[in-house]
Amino acid sequence: MMYHRPVLLKESVDGLNITENGVYVDVTFGGGGHSKEILKRLGDGGKLVAFDQDEDALQNTINDERFTLINENYRFIKQFLKFYGIRKVDGILADFGVSSHQFDQPNRGFSTRFDANLDMRMSQRNKLSAYKVVNKYGYDALRKVLFEYGELRNANAMAKAIIDARTEHPINTTLELKAVLGEFLPKAKEHKILAQVYQAIRIEVNQEVESSKEFLSQTPELLS
Ligand SMILES: C[S@@+](CC[C@H](N)C(=O)[O-])C[C@H]1O[C@@H](n2cnc3c(N)ncnc32)[C@H](O)[C@@H]1O
Known part of the structure; x- marks a missing residue:
């Protein structure tokens, strides 16, 4: 099953006005649809850092030396970017909400379609x-x-x-x-x-x- 179909993929990434060697952040990585599109438009000197607090999103990580995936809440964005030596960025993309994957996993309790324990945590550390x-x-x-x-x-x-x-x-x-x-x-x-x-x-x-x-x-x- 597809992890997540990104919405407004082209339009939202167009909005970043990507420059070849820029530094970008995707704070809601999910299935990585937006991140892959950003990487396509970045040059060899560019950098993309992504966040997702859901451990499940790690299975979608992208093997690309320009890319770093951080399994953390985006509320700590500055602190984690600093850890990676980044103080300024050229663009940030946020696709707020829940992924299709989270809705489709019956045991996580996000969907009205299934009976499940009352959970609804995006991160198991919550x-x-x-x-x-x-x-x-x-x-x-x-x-x-x-x-x-x-x-x-x-x-x-x-x-x-x-x-x-x-x-x-x-x-x-x-x-x-x-x-x-x-x-x-x-x-x-x-x-x-x-x-x-x-x-x-x-x-x-x-x-x-x-x-x-x-x-x-x-x-x-x-x-x-
Ligand atoms: C709508 S999906 C994003 C889908 C993604 N753009 C794609 O192309 O697949 C939202 C994702 O953001 C993550 N998320 C939501 N709130 C978050 C937060 N505070 N910190 C980090 N990740 C968060 C969720 O776990 C989920 O995977």
């Missing part, structure tokens, strides 16, 4: 999991996650339903979570609403907003 968000967060934290990251109108009532259910016994799997939220999932909208719930929990588990803010705050200096 201490926070969907289980912790669903079973340990208090009412206010939970409704905030559902409202802000899932844009769910029923966030308050959903948070209450989760808290009520887990006082009986822990919610262990995605299917159990779906059952707990059953009253908010009318057949016609079931998939859409469930996808919003998953998105909200996933953004929280992976601290996507915080990571992206930290990453973006470092880019002006790297690109100056």
Whole structure:
């Protein structure tokens, strides 16, 4: 199965305005589609550093001496580039979100298509999991996650339903979570609403907003 089909491949790499001997960063390596396109356009003196926090992405590494893959969170971009002696770069590409591979692995818990343990971690080193968000967060934290990251109108009532259910016994799997939220999932909208719930929990588990803010705050200096 294909790891990930890159979106807007040509357009996004065109946007980097690649110069032959430049230094570029792909902070969301995934299946390496964007990285391969960047390498095609770089000359022998060019350099590409890529990041992906998911250990699975390492299987796609590219054997090319101009290329380095770092299995870390892009929130530490400056620190890791410095480790490799890089203080300034010519362009940075970010393709935020989840890869098809992550969605397609049933055991990782990202997809509404499968029953799985509540996980949703992009990196196996992440201490926070969907289980912790669903079973340990208090009412206010939970409704905030559902409202802000899932844009769910029923966030308050959903948070209450989760808290009520887990006082009986822990919610262990995605299917159990779906059952707990059953009253908010009318057949016609079931998939859409469930996808919003998953998105909200996933953004929280992976601290996507915080990571992206930290990453973006470092880019002006790297690109100056
Ligand atoms: C949409 S996919 C990128 C696909 C890639 N452009 C390609 O051509 O295959 C996003 C990737 O970014 C990674 N990722 C998401 N957040 C990250 C973060 N904070 N730090 C490092 N990698 C991250 C995910 O693990 C995933 O593999």
